[in-house]
Amino acid sequence: MKITCLADTHVGSLRAVFPDNYIGELGNNISLARNMGQRQLAKYFKNFIEWNKQERPDTVLMLGDLINGTNRNAYGQGQIVADIDEQRKAFIKLILPLVKIPSVKEVYLTTGSGYHESLDSNVTKAITDDLKGYGVNAIYSGHSVELEDISGFSIYAQHECSNTLYKGTMAEKELIQQLTANALGRTKQKYDLDIRAHLHVYEYLEMRNVRFILLPCWQEYTPISGATKSPFRWMPDIGGVILNIEEKELTVKKKLYPPIRFKMFNQT
Ligand SMILES: [Mn+2]
Structure with a gap:
């Protein structure tokens, strides 16, 4: 059983991946407005799809912040397109080549941070x-998402997690x-693997019989409030992972792409 995991594509953000040749409702090719970072992210995403074609996953898990929403926390700034319906359609154009890979039998989606999707309507x-x-x-x-008995593994996954200085902590x-x-008897199930997103960096912690994965993202460094004070703390990892689960063995294959640029710290 192979499970591809990705999150935080933030389609709509000027800092995030955006598909090629997305024609908006009024006939304009919004992709032509992409900046250099977005074009590079789109190349990385195509490479990620090619990798998935070779790996032939059974399942795709998408853990939220798929679009950037109205970006209300930044007063709507930093968007290539602000309209949530356009973002949704652009996301679909981005993701179809991945989820239509013939080996993929099911695709799970969870909600992300409310302020990045919509507080008025369920975008996911x-x-x-x-x-x-x-x-x-x-x-x-x-x-x-809870996936039980995947070759003996039980998996829990959600977008959010609480931040700390050291993400490993x-x-x-x-x-x-x-x-x-x-x-303490508060849960029925002990999960072998817990998958989260939200912090835009990759981490994998394996203890004796439990594991934790933090998923990378598809958005370059973004000077959100607070992130400008310590920019290096907020440098993201770009990419996704494939879990290979067979006969009580779980391996994590990660695909991480090179950083794109660092010289835009204080621009919004
Ligand atoms: Mn996010």
Whole structure:
């Protein structure tokens, strides 16, 4: 069983991946307005799709912040296109070549950060319905996904996680909280793997019999409030992972792409 995991594509952001030749509602080719970083991210994304064609995953897991939404936390700044419906269609154009790979049998989607999607309407559910319209077996999974007995592995995945200075500390904290909740009888299931996103960096922590993965993103450095004070702390990892799960063995293959540029720290 192979599971491709990705998150934080933030389609609509001027700092994030945007597909080639996206023609907007009024007939303008919005992709022509992409900057150098976005063109590079689109190249990386195509490479990611080629990698997936070779790997032939069974399942795709998408953990939120698929579009950038109205970007209300930044007062709507930094968008290549602000209209949520356009962002949704552009995301579909970006993702179809991945989810239509013949080996892919099911696609799970979870919600992301509310301020990056919409607080008025469920964008992820709408995207799920869009994908169904293209014949994709898309499954809207709300806030989190639980996959049980994948070759003996039980997986929990969601977009959000709480931040700490050292993201490795966060990973260990979340794992220990999960184990404690299970030991206290607060959960029915002990999960072998917990997958999160949101922080835009890749991390993988394996302890004796539990694992934690933090997914990379598809957005270059973005000077959001707070991130300009310590820019190096907020440098993202770009890419995604494929989980290969067979007979109680789990391996994580990561695909991470080179950083694009560093000279835009204080521009919005
Ligand atoms: Mn995000």
